[in-house]
Amino acid sequence: MSRLVVVSNRVADPRKTAAGGLAVALGDALSANGGLWFGWSGTIVEGGTPGEGEMHTQQAGNVTLTTVDLCREDHDSYYLGYTNGVLWPVFHYRLDLADFDAGFIGGYRRVNQMLAHKLMPLLRPDDTIWVHDYHLIPLAAELRAMGCKNRIGFFLHIPLPPPLILAAVPQHEWLIRSLFSYDLVGFQSQADVDHFSRYVGQEAGAEALDKHQFRAFGRTVHAQAFPIGIDVDEFAALTHGKEAREMYERMKEEYSRRRLLLGVERLDYSKGLPQRLRAFRQLLKMYPENLNSATLIQIASPSREALDTYSGLRQELESLCGAINGDYGELDWMPVRYIHRNVARKRLPGLYRVASVALVTPLRDGMNLVAKEFIAAQDPADPGVLVLSRFAGAAEQLKEALLVNPYDTHGTAESIQLALQMPLHERQRRHQALLERIRSQDVHWWRQTFLQTLAGTTPE
Known part of the structure; x- marks a missing residue:
């Protein structure tokens, strides 16, 4: 069985009683065959160098928890600026609250690139990689650019808006193109899948191979709804x-x-x-x-x-x-x-x-x-x-x-x-x-269904 690698903005220790159902569910999947959970440490380093961050590793049973620090400039442009100042309001249909500062997307790209560079040496050839949420949309593209051939899945926990709202985001083509570096893209609802289908058809000229398969930019991605549950x-x-x-x-x-x-x-x-x-x-x-x-x-x-x-x-x-x-x-x-x-x-x-x-x-x-x-x-x-x-x-x-x-x-x-x-x-x-x-349709069903679907995809 391949090892599972989970990548998210923050890393939770599934052993702690305060951990919620999602952390426990992912922890179960990680510990089944030994796994790696990778993401930001939550630490902000004042005066650090953009694009650099110290890495920390600890063991939680047979699960490795690896985190990376962010400097203040990266945190403010990546986390406060682009993810929560642009993507969060736009994806929740609030264009009026988005701050389209040109510097924010640079920090977003830089942090995703840094995380990919930190993660790549830790990967094994047969690892299955599961990336979570809007903070990390370009991560697979960065990994592919470094030669990663693994199966990579992505799950968007927040809604995906209709094409006309998405198209208001500067460089939206680059953002959605990044999703085609994944083998499987999961959404919370069928409405989100429909928005994705319409966007890639209208804006990227994607070919719909069937109700789940879309081909554009020389790659095929499987897009499907996987409504998350609770334990x-x-x-x-x-x-x-x-x-x-x-x-x-x-x-x-x-x-x-x-x-x-x-x-x-x-x-x-x-x-x-x-x-x-x-x-x-x-x-x-x-x-x-x-x-x-x-x-x-x-x-x-x-x-x-x-x-x-x-x-x-x-x-x-x-x-x-x-x-x-x-x-x-x-x-x-x-x-x-x-x-x-x-x-x-x-x-x-x-x-x-x-x-x-x-x-x-x-x-x-x-x-x-x-x-x-x-x-x-x-x-x-x-x-x-x-x-x-x-x-x-x-x-x-x-x-x-x-x-x-x-x-x-x-x-x-x-x-x-x-x-x-x-x-x-x-x-x-x-x-x-x-x-x-x-x-x-609880959280364990969600996890198993997503990973089974990802296992059925063919990496390109």
Whole structure:
């Protein structure tokens, strides 16, 4: 069996209990035959030389964890500049927030080239290489330029926008051309695959050999949807753990006379948090029976605070929460509880389980695993209801959720009211179907299906 080499922006130690389901799933695949996990160390070296970085290696059982430092200039142009200042907003359909500074793409190319140079001597001829996410799109092209003949797969965890949005990115042809250096390109949803197919047909003149095979630039790439899942059993175990049980019991007692609505995500403009708060305010206005009855707990953990866009979003959310509480709150009840800090992963299942409704309403999302975690944490005898944006990749799978357009404030408020009033038998029916789906297509299914498909490709 060939060794698996995983390459991602950051490297996780799968032995650590804090590691999430993805780290554990990849760790299982890596340890099966011995493997290598390679990426940035997270260390920023002040005053270092661009294009250079010290390499660090440690063993985690039979898995080698190898990381590379970045100098400040590389970090700021590669990570803050191009990946999160250009690719993240554009791929989430926010051209208005992209900063097309000409220097950023140079740093992005330079770091990917450096990582390829560091990785190449570590590779064996029969290694299978799996590259993850938008930070590393050009990595395979850099490896091929150095003579790498291995099978290389790529998985994009965030959405791929339609051709006209992609075409707004300066040097977009180079970016998408880089994907043809991979043997397999995986996306979260069929919509993403369709966008890729249309882009390479319109912009690159690619020939569609079949529904998955596309040929351009002298190479053939296999493109397919592989919706990522969660480790349902692992999350169910967390739900019954000490921290989650304590959270559940405390919140159950505190909200014994009220209905709890819950939102959990990073603070990010793609998550639709202002739109969600406005929909909740509309709910209170349209359905006053929810006054002094329904409470929204919104957890928005800190994210990319070095970028001005995020600090502005935080101020907007705090203003909205204050306005809603000021307009509708009572001495013994606040409609919104806003939490801007991280909540321990082990406590979250207890929150999910006590919530009557989960609001997962991003403006655009590659998948959204919070939706699946909420389903896994529910009591099948008395499950909560998932209100899910139709613009999340998860909507392709989770059709028994209440699907909403987060831009439609009135419609979202009506769907929240429907969720609050849904009879038990209907909640049970929907939850059973959703649970069966996330169990059959969990993170292990995702990993195995991707790697089996990659193994079936023919390196060129």
